[in-house]
Amino acid sequence: MRVVISIGGSVLAPDLDARRVEGHASVVETLARDGCEIGAVVGGGGVARDYIGAARDLGANEVQLDQIGIDVTRINARLLIAALGSQVDPKVAHDYEDAGDAIRRGDISVMGGVMPGQTTDAVAAALAEYVDADLLVYATSVDGVFSADPKTDSDATKFEEMTAAELVGVIGDIEMNAGSSAPVDLLAAKLIERAKMRTIVLDGTDPDRITPAVLRGEHTGTDIIPEGGDEPTYWAP
Ligand code: UTP
Secondary structure, eight states: OEEEEEEEEEHOOOSSHHHHHHHHHHHHHHHHTOOOEEEEOOOOOHHHHHHHHHHHHHTOOOHHHHHHHHHHHHHHHHHHHHOTTTOSSSSSSHHHHHHHHHHHHOOOOOEESSSSSSSSSHHHHHHHHTTTEEEEEEEESSOBBBBTTTOOTTTOBBEEEEEEHHHHHHHHHHHTTTTTTOOOHHHHHHHHHHHHHHHEEOOOOSSGHHHHHHHHHOOOOOEEEOTOOOOOGGOOO
């Protein structure tokens, strides 16, 4: 089974805590031992936001700000690589071909950002499509996809499952509301829809929640099920 795991920067490194990074690495290693081929995509989190804020005050333009964000995601990727054992490609993959090559060789591949104008949510969806993954998992700081941003709307309700087209609609509505943030961004949602990619969005602040989700489809977040898609055969009892 081939899986792409997106680990948000605020989940992997809200602060610099080696034990937390180790926890995520240990989950990735367990899955690899269980026979999963893994691509991991790491976000920038608060550190990226701090650098981007400072550079904006200094007059950097949006592309320069994105490049700073990409650099931070790649530093976080290096942290995860440092915590992974010998099965990981020691290079941060800078494009999908490098990541795909590493995964085909049997290595775990770790990526950060790729190019300005997007976030690592979209990188994870594109990598999942490129390597024809069976499953894409977003380990975020919220437990799934809600009808609105639960941080700003107390009436927000969680979807246990939804189609990719529904995901695109919900994310589009959330992104229209200033100050609201969605668990995955709109470009990622559209890539998931295009690729018909089976996807899970879950709370990854405790990395141990990722293992049962990948191996057995067990989690309390949201399943995004492609139209006409069957449950992955590897989840069969
Ligand atoms: P993240 O993927 O962490 O963005 O990339 P985010 O969604 O803002 O962070 P979280 O999920 O809320 O923690 C950090 C920044 O790096 C740049 C963007 O500026 C992004 O905001 N970036 C990342 C790119 O420009 N291109 C990429 O491919 C990835």
